Amino acid sequence: xxxxxxxxxxxxxxxxxxxxxxxxxxxxxxxxxxxxxxxxxxxxxxxxxxxxxxxxxxxxxxxxxxxxxxxxxxxxxxxxxxxxxxxxxxxxxxxxxxxxxxxxxxxxxxxxxxxxxxxxxxxxxxxxxxxxxxxxxxxxxxxxxxxxxxxxxxxxxxxxxxxxxxxxxxxxxxxxxxxxxxxxxxxxxxxxxxxxxxxxxxxxxxxxxxxxxxxxxxxxxxxxxxxxxxxxxxxxxxxx
Numbered sequence: 576x577x578x579x580x581x582x583x584x585x586x587x588x589x590x591x592x593x594x595x596x597x598x599x600x601x602x603x604x605x606x607x608x609x610x611x612x613x614x615x616x617x618x619x620x621x622x623x624x625x626x627x628x629x630x631x632x633x634x635x636x637x638x639x640x641x642x643x644x645x646x647x648x649x650x651x652x653x654x655x656x657x658x659x660x661x662x663x664x665x666x667x668x669x670x671x672x673x674x675x676x677x678x679x680x681x682x683x684x685x686x687x688x689x690x691x692x693x694x695x696x697x698x699x700x701x702x703x704x705x706x707x708x709x710x711x712x713x714x715x716x717x718x719x720x721x722x723x724x725x726x727x728x729x730x731x732x733x734x735x736x737x738x739x740x741x742x743x744x745x746x747x748x749x750x751x752x753x754x755x756x757x758x759x760x761x762x763x764x765x766x767x768x769x770x771x772x773x774x775x776x777x778x779x780x781x782x783x784x785x786x787x788x789x790x791x792x793x794x795x796x797x798x799x800x801x802x803x804x805x806x807x808x809x810x811x812x813x814x815x
Contacts, residue, residue: 581669584691585650587744588630591735592653595631603780606790607807608634610770610797611686611715614809616641618711622681627670627702628688632658639663646680648673671697675705682706684713687807691744695757703759703814712762712812715770719748722775723806730776751803754810762812769805772796 598604611634620641629635629647631654639645647665649655658665668674670685671694683706692698702712718724732742749757755764773792780786796802 581650584744585652587739588649588651589653590739592631592651592657594735595654596633596657599633602786603774603777606780606786606793607770608637610793611807611809612637613794613797614768614811615682615684615713618682618684618713619645623679625675625680625683625705627673627683627685627698629658629663629665630654632661632663632665634686635663635665636661642682646675671701673701673705677704678707678710679705680707681710682713683710686715686809689714690717690747690749692747693745695747699757699759699762703761706814708814710814711765712814713768713809714812715807715809716749716754717746718750718803718805718808720750721771721804721806721808722773723771724748726776749808751808754808758810758812761815763815765811765813767802767805768809768811769797769799769802770807770809772799772801772805774806 615638619638621643623644624638624642626635626647629649632647635645635647635658647658647663648668649665650669652667655665655667666674670688670692683702689695689698706712732740734740751767758764771793773796774789779789
């Protein structure tokens with residue numbers, strides 16, 4: 576990521592850190608976290624784990640409960656401060672230039688980060704470098720083959736704070752076909768896992784009976800043939 580882009584992203588997430596958890600811990604956002612953890616925990620159990628773009632540590636804290644070692648990295652000091660208050664080991668740095676040794680981790684994972692990294696090739700190379708041979712990577716992309724993509728196109732950029740909207744950060748969309756072309760040659764694409772396959776808009780989860788039904792359906796859809804249409808599409812990769 577170029578220095579100017581990094582500085583812009585750092586300021587964006589520093590600002591976002593003040594309100595990031597306001598809607599987390601319940602409803603739609605809790606469902607998303609639970610789906611991502613449902614995939615991650617089996618790979619993380621007893622493993623050396625790295626989260627790329629760990630934010631305030633909501634996911635990392637739960638992964639740390641089962642991992643041998645859990646480390647996070649984030650570009651934003653504001654986000655990292657919240658994660659450290661949870662007692663987490665969090666570094667400040669870019670996913671395009673990781674301050675870790677080759678083959679250091681059994682599992683490297685990232686949620687809702689790579690879609691906002693302009694130099695995606697560098698980020699994927701670095702993720703592969705720090706993962707040991709035989710280890711796994713769980714890398715989440717924003718999928719244009721999804722209801723979420725259509726909803727975003729209709730609704731436009733949403734506010735994420737008093738003076739910020741989603742338009743203040745670059746966003747890329749990668750289909751299952753394009754993801755296959757992005758991954759490093761040392762990585763084998765094992766499978767995809769779909770997050771938010773059936774939810775048309777996040778606000779649907781505010782209706783109690785609709786939210787409960789959608790949550791159950793999303794857990795079933797995550798590994799079903801519909802997974803390729805997840806708004807958040809996780810590529811499950813193994814390093815050779």
